[in-house]
Amino acid sequence: xxxxxxxxxxxxxAKFNYGSIMVDxxxxxxxxxxxxxxxxxxxxxxxxxxxxxxxKKFIATPHIMIDFYRNTPxxxxxxLTLLKAELAKQxxxxxxxxxxxxxxxETFEARVDNGPIMTMGxxxxxxEFSFINQPPNVYTVIQKLHDKGYKPILAHPExxxxxxxxxxxxxRSWGLDFQxxxxxxxxYYGREIKxxxxxxxxxxxxxxxxxxxxxxxxxxxxxxxxxxxxxxxxLTDYPLKNKMFL
Numbered sequence: 587x588x589x590x591x592x593x594x595x596x597x598x599x600a601k602f603n604y605g606s607i608m609v610d611x612x613x614x615x616x617x618x619x620x621x622x623x624x625x626x627x628x629x630x631x632x633x634x635x636x637x638x639x640x641x642k643k644f645i646a647t648p649h650i651m652i653d654f655y656r657n658t659p660x661x662x663x664x665x666l667t668l669l670k671a672e673l674a675k676q677x678x679x680x681x682x683x684x685x686x687x688x689x690x691x692e693t694f695e696a697r698v699d700n701g702p703i704m705t706m707g708x709x710x711x712x713x714e715f716s717f718i719n720q721p722p723n724v725y726t727v728i729q730k731l732h733d734k735g736y737k738p739i740l741a742h743p744e745x746x747x748x749x750x751x752x753x754x755x756x757x758r759s760w761g762l763d764f765q766x767x768x769x770x771x772x773x774y775y776g777r778e779i780k781x782x783x784x785x786x787x788x789x790x791x792x793x794x795x796x797x798x799x800x801x802x803x804x805x806x807x808x809x810x811x812x813x814x815x816x817x818x819x820x821l822t823d824y825p826l827k828n829k830m831f832l
Contacts, residue, residue, distance in 0.1 A: 685705055713740065742765065742798060768796070768797065768811040
């Protein structure tokens with residue numbers, strides 16, 4: 587009987603939204619070309635969820651992976667056109683651009699050498715590592731990116747569990763910017779990744795934050811992150827660079 591009157595778990599109210607960063611620069615909201623949104627309608631639903639939390643501009647970054655998602659500037663451009671048409675159909679006026687999340691596979695160095703490389707803003711290149719191990723040629727390729735005038739951004743460094751904080755400091759010393767998935771701070775990917783995300787914030791190693799949005803579960807976690815003390819820190823007294831993409 588008394589079990590019927592259990593206290594509800596207290597939920598910390600969000601004091602902030604993402605209006606101070608304005609730009610989400612890592613998401614998978616282009617329809618039908620990777621493991622993100624499947625249809626233009628689903629893409630718009632995700633965009634609406636993020637707009638409600640203060641995002642004013644989107645840079646979609648679909649995967650380019652030789653084994654799974656062989657996207658090109660053409661396939662990405664076509665998906666962006668479909669998304670923009672659906673936004674116009676629904677009367678939603680918001681800027682959406684496209685770049686890519688390049689997978690650091692065996693073809694990445696050749697793409698850096700010969701193209702094509704999808705960039706955002708002032709020649710920024712977003713890439714991700716394998717979740718199993720660090721590429722053996724990572725420092726060679728980082729140097730090539732700099733030599734060719736690119737500005738490399740490592741996506742979600744908190745998620746590579748084979749890298750400790752010292753290894754990440756070493757990588758960053760090579761001129762990498764780091765982009766944090768805000769949902770990592772909620773424990774969405776597990777406790778260890780949450781702890782590493784917090785350590786990166788504590789060590790002032792984060793340059794960009796973003797959603798890495800794929801689906802509605804991510805949208806819910808993106809909102810939940812606003813209730814964490816670390817997001818409060820990032821949004822109030824931290825030198826994030828997201829606005830440079832306005």
